[in-house]
Amino acid sequence: MVREVLKELEKRMKASLEHFRKDLSKLRTGRANINLFEDIKVDYYGTLTPVNQLATLGVPDPTLVTIQPWDPSLLETIDKAIRSADLGLNPINDGKTLKVPIPPLDEERRREMAKRIRKMLEEEKTALRNMRRESKEEIEQLEEEKKISEDDKFNGLEQLQKIMEEYTKKIEEMAAAKEKEILEL
Numbered sequence: 001m002v003r004e005v006l007k008e009l010e011k012r013m014k015a016s017l018e019h020f021r022k023d024l025s026k027l028r029t030g031r032a033n034i035n036l037f038e039d040i041k042v043d044y045y046g047t048l049t050p051v052n053q054l055a056t057l058g059v060p061d062p063t064l065v066t067i068q069p070w071d072p073s074l075l076e077t078i079d080k081a082i083r084s085a086d087l088g089l090n091p092i093n094d095g096k097t098l099k100v101p102i103p104p105l106d107e108e109r110r111r112e113m114a115k116r117i118r119k120m121l122e123e124e125k126t127a128l129r130n131m132r133r134e135s136k137e138e139i140e141q142l143e144e145e146k147k148i149s150e151d152d153k154f155n156g157l158e159q160l161q162k163i164m165e166e167y168t169k170k171i172e173e174m175a176a177a178k179e180k181e182i183l184e185l
Helices: 002-025 072-083 107-144 150-183
Strands: 041-044 047-050 055-061 064-069 098-101
Touching: 002 107, 002 150, 041 072, 064 072, 072 098, 107 150
Parallel strands: none
Antiparallel strands: 041 047, 055 064, 064 098
16 A cells, blocks of 8 residues: 555656656756757748758757758748747758857856756655645555554655655756856866
């Protein structure tokens, strides 16, 4: 009984960890990264479609992303979508490919991004704590209903805390690595 609760918790925490990793990868660091374009959607025959499903994205050097649409008529549309995405990027259209230079971040923008990472980290920690609280309540409910013993409850709560500490450590490490990457010159 307790194992199922803990397995479910771990599954939810893994999903949350993956979501946090994805959110961090979308932050601009001053280095070229195709994940920046994951959320940019383009109107493709009436359907909002992510850029990475309409074009080949490449990173020929650390300060440049190339976007080559499979349908050349989409160049202008993709260009407009990138400009309006509020990423501070200005693509260069050569008629076949969009070249998107990734400008270096200035000091103020780096600090702003570091604050944003810390805020994202706190939100993620809160989400993990809420998951822990729900699982703790489930375990306590099992003991109240006499489905598990008091010892099982305490062992379960102990394992619950270990899982919580493990995932908290993982997200803190991810956030620290991203912050370091952003603050590096």
